[in-house]
Amino acid sequence: MRRGKLEHLVTTGKFEGKRSRGRQREKIMDGLATWFGPGKVSDILVAVKHRVGFVYTNFKMANYNKNDHSKVSKMFKLLETVVENRCFSERISILKQCTAVLKCFSENEIVILLMKPHDKRFCASIESVIETAIVPPFNSREYFSYSETDFEWYADIAEAVINFFIELLSICISCRSSLSKALELQQEHPDSESLETDGIEPQPERHVLNCEYFIWLDSVQMKIIVLIGAHLSSKLWSSVNTQQLCNFFLQQLLDLYNVSSVGELLCSETNLLKSSHENNPPKPKTNLSLFVKFMLYCKAPLRKEEWQRNPFLAEAFSWIVCNIQMPYLSDHIDQIMVVSLNFIDDHQVVNKMRGVSLMHHLLLNTSAEEMRWFNRAEVMYTSLKHQLYSKEWQLMEKLLPCLLCLLHVLEPSKNNFENIRHHEVFENLLQEAESENLIAMRRVYIFSLKDFTSQLGIGCTRHLSTIVRIINHYLEVEDSPEDKARKDALGLLHKVISIAWLRISHHLQSILQSLCKFLLDINASNLPRDEKSLQARSYMNGQVVDILKLLKQLVPDIQPCLQSLKDSDHLQDIKHIISMVV
Numbered sequence: 001m002r003r004g005k006l007e008h009l010v011t012t013g014k015f016e017g018k019r020s021r022g023r024q025r026e027k028i029m030d031g032l033a034t035w036f037g038p039g040k041v042s043d044i045l046v047a048v049k050h051r052v053g054f055v056y057t058n059f060k061m062a063n064y065n066k067n068d069h070s071k072v073s074k075m076f077k078l079l080e081t082v083v084e085n086r087c088f089s090e091r092i093s094i095l096k097q098c099t100a101v102l103k104c105f106s107e108n109e110i111v112i113l114l115m116k117p118h119d120k121r122f123c124a125s126i127e128s129v130i131e132t133a134i135v136p137p138f139n140s141r142e143y144f145s146y147s148e149t150d151f152e153w154y155a156d157i158a159e160a161v162i163n164f165f166i167e168l169l170s171i172c173i174s175c176r177s178s179l180s181k182a183l184e185l186q187q188e189h190p191d192s193e194s195l196e197t198d199g200i201e202p203q204p205e206r207h208v209l210n211c212e213y214f215i216w217l218d219s220v221q222m223k224i225i226v227l228i229g230a231h232l233s234s235k236l237w238s239s240v241n242t243q244q245l246c247n248f249f250l251q252q253l254l255d256l257y258n259v260s261s262v263g264e265l266l267c268s269e270t271n272l273l274k275s276s277h278e279n280n281p282p283k284p285k286t287n288l289s290l291f292v293k294f295m296l297y298c299k300a301p302l303r304k305e306e307w308q309r310n311p312f313l314a315e316a317f318s319w320i321v322c323n324i325q326m327p328y329l330s331d332h333i334d335q336i337m338v339v340s341l342n343f344i345d346d347h348q349v350v351n352k353m354r355g356v357s358l359m360h361h362l363l364l365n366t367s368a369e370e371m372r373w374f375n376r377a378e379v380m381y382t383s384l385k386h387q388l389y390s391k392e393w394q395l396m397e398k399l400l401p402c403l404l405c406l407l408h409v410l411e412p413s414k415n416n417f418e419n420i421r422h423h424e425v426f427e428n429l430l431q432e433a434e435s436e437n438l439i440a441m442r443r444v445y446i447f448s449l450k451d452f453t454s455q456l457g458i459g460c461t462r463h464l465s466t467i468v469r470i471i472n473h474y475l476e477v478e479d480s481p482e483d484k485a486r487k488d489a490l491g492l493l494h495k496v497i498s499i500a501w502l503r504i505s506h507h508l509q510s511i512l513q514s515l516c517k518f519l520l521d522i523n524a525s526n527l528p529r530d531e532k533s534l535q536a537r538s539y540m541n542g543q544v545v546d547i548l549k550l551l552k553q554l555v556p557d558i559q560p561c562l563q564s565l566k567d568s569d570h571l572q573d574i575k576h577i578i579s580m581v582v
Helices: 008-011 028-035 040-048 049-062 066-084 088-103 107-114 119-131 154-189 205-212 215-233 241-258 264-266 290-297 311-321 330-345 349-363 368-389 395-408 422-433 437-474 486-498 504-522 533-554 554-565 575-581
Strands: none
Touching: 028 422, 040 533, 066 088, 066 107, 066 119, 066 154, 088 154, 119 154, 119 215, 119 264, 119 422, 154 215, 154 241, 215 241, 215 290, 215 311, 215 395, 241 264, 264 290, 290 311, 311 330, 311 349, 330 368, 368 395, 368 422, 395 422, 395 437, 395 554, 422 437, 437 504, 486 504, 486 533, 504 533, 504 554, 533 575
């Protein structure tokens, strides 16, 4: 066939000889054009990237047998049954059958399933299937506090749906690999294997390798990301197995699109079906990134009146936005701010935490100038400062770093007379820390005070008496075997001495007394000797030694005091520590 030019005749449709009288006769390629849909023969030749892949895959499609067709019909019936069935257990059973049938599909059957005339029907079917795993809005609900009982079966349905898509994607990747190997073999043996192209320049192979097997993915990829994001960020409707499957499926998508991170996947153009025809360039609207598509999709469901009815979409929104880095958030600042403020204004702590996390991520991934435009930062500050009186340590753990970042945007000047909001928040924080009795809250406060002191700089001298009093108070109370609060209190003391060293002599007596009491407390011989306690004591002893050395450099007058402590017979437990300083 090859030497007789029959192959060349089939692929090009050219027929040498005299032209018949009257109406031109049909050529062989006209039949191929009819099989592949409306269009001229020349359009088909230009659209196909590589002649080998064209003949390889479409020859299979044109020569399938009845058994192939029966399997495809069975798959469509199962997919339609999944959507129509209202019983969750039966849905899961049918989805498992779909996965089992899909595993038995040959490459030829996959081509039949994904190519015309079945492609649109298949895309619509799997889009409906994935919607069965997405929790619908609670439109008839009057209260919006959710628990795991509100989402029964959704973890199992999502697991079955994701298993189906993992299997489908794996088969498509396998088919693409086999086609790629065929093309490589064709290039390695051009004399015996290649087809004559009759002057038509060979095109890159990516179009053939992608478009034939991943038509379905471009129609459902946004909802797949919503499903993955919601299950990775909340345990209400998820399970350990579902989260593991989501991570595996997400890694498959990253490998398929050849990107290294979720943010890159969301922000890059992920359309695998870009047209190869020079006269028909892709329209801008079809090349929107997944992130832009998602922001348009969730604009209405996450309005102020509706977002509480859509907990699934709210979690997906939080996960997707927190995976986007600068500069892709700049065009969506207002929409993200509105949703975040709605979350923060809610009475539930979990929603407040989600809103604060979104706001902090927005501050870190946009410029300060953008946040100051239109008083955006001022609006955020007004909303966040009211949350300072909360007694939920999980919320405060996220709120204080966010507020610190926001203050840097509002008051970038190093002139402390202009940093009114810094001093307002810092004073409020000191008052709450001094009167707090809850151990978890004390840890959060003392840890954040160090960062606030560093950002405030020399301005912390205005509050020096209160800071020293709080440190002394926190050093007196043991909070756990690890002593996290006392470690952070010593770190804060070292930071304050380094910044406000000019004024530290006025508080020297109070500091030395507190440190001596603290050393005697943690080094007493009757304390338990477990491993965590010993590590914590060793670390805190080192911190105290560093602080005393720093004080000795700043205030040389304390040398006689330290020497007398070393010579005392009543302080045997701390004598070895004082000797390291003297």
